[in-house]
Amino acid sequence: MDGTLISMDNGPLQAIEDTKKAIADTNVNVIYEASFKYGEVFIRADILERGNQGWFLTEVKSSTECKDQHIPDVAIQTWVIKMCGVELEGEYLQFINNEFMYQGDGNFMGLFAWQDITASVSGIIEDMAGKKDLFIRMLDGDLPQIKMGSQCKKPYKCDYIDYCKQSGPKYPVSILPNGWRAAQKLQDQGIDDVRDIPNGFLTSEKQKRVREVTISGKPHLDPEATSILKKLGWPRYYLDFETIGFAVPHWKKTRPYMQVPFQWSCHIYHKNDHSDHKEFLDITGNDPRREFAESLIACCGDEGPIIVYNESFEKSRIRELAEAFPDLSDELLALNARVFDLLKIMQKHYYHPSMMGSWSIKSVLPALVPELTYSTLVGSVHDGSEAQVAYYDAISSDADLRVRQKISSSLLEYCKLDTLAMVKIADALHNYQSGH
């Protein structure tokens, strides 16, 4: 849709002036980033469309539904615009329709969905002046005296979490796994630290283990874990995927936010101690799925456990590949039948006080295999989200060959370390009694 974009290049005051001119100009029917200021509040509206009696305001979100927190976001904009004397006829939220399937033809009709939120907005706008004053007072005042809680992460993660943690307990009760209800009860009783939880309070086995290990300071490993691992067959495939999920689909037959796999790493260990590493990475920018699937099948042979961390992720990707390529379906699904989940073993049988209630591979590795660390990675990729950014940079048309090669080696290095981490974790479990 053609319209006038209000630039911020010359500062907010100029943007406000430009907005006034655009509104006065009856040839302009759509304004992007229209800018307004009322009192201390400056806002930029994503889309304004001229209607018969006034304007329609549309806020664009990358989420896939209208969420509670979006309403006050639009309400404050609505309030500022109305206070500036501009008439609004209604407010809309525009978001991503994640059922949209791209057909690869450049046609994105259906990618977006809209919701009329005029009623919800007007329901809270009466209160807006008071709310605004409250927020201004809070910003001007001292640090709020409030304990950490769910508000630190929901609906968005707060930037000051690390700061606040410094003054809190060393092992807050919020680290209890699936323990939000228990944590609430404990905090109501004035208990903030896991080490202060009275014996007998917790009922879940996992939570009890966290409490006991935290108090004793000694890691716990159930010998059952060792015997389960020793029973696994050969050869052993340690496998990890990297994927990318675009809000706006890039390739035919993909949906918004669909996790498209573009890279895998596999360490293969044979019974005779012989080992091998294989990998796949496609940064051509073409749909990587077909070659990903074919190379994976070729790598994994037809017997031996395929060891992953959090099996639902890799299994789901393989299932999606099987749906995308019916001719490979049988071979792909045969891989899924061999998948063994290292995460489940860890959750059931291991805990170290430094894990702080988390069994993610990034928490388990430093506890169990401290000599292997992601910080040794020299490239720009240290976790899954950075892998996505790096992949996107690599396939972007403006990336030259040298940049691509650098990104490629960073990605390969990172994914290889992820599977090596699983190898070392499994080794550590194997040798636990003798070592440690």
Next chain:
DNA sequence: ATGTTGAGGCGTGGAGGCTA
């Protein structure tokens, strides 16, 4: 941002047992 899985709490309903 996604999807999958599992934990834990709560309500429901059937089985079994007690009493009048």
Next chain:
DNA sequence: TAGCCTCCACGCCTCAACAT
């Protein structure tokens, strides 16, 4: 034997945790 209580299993729901 009718009526009522208790207990436990099960299903449903919400939330959290994990991967990217």
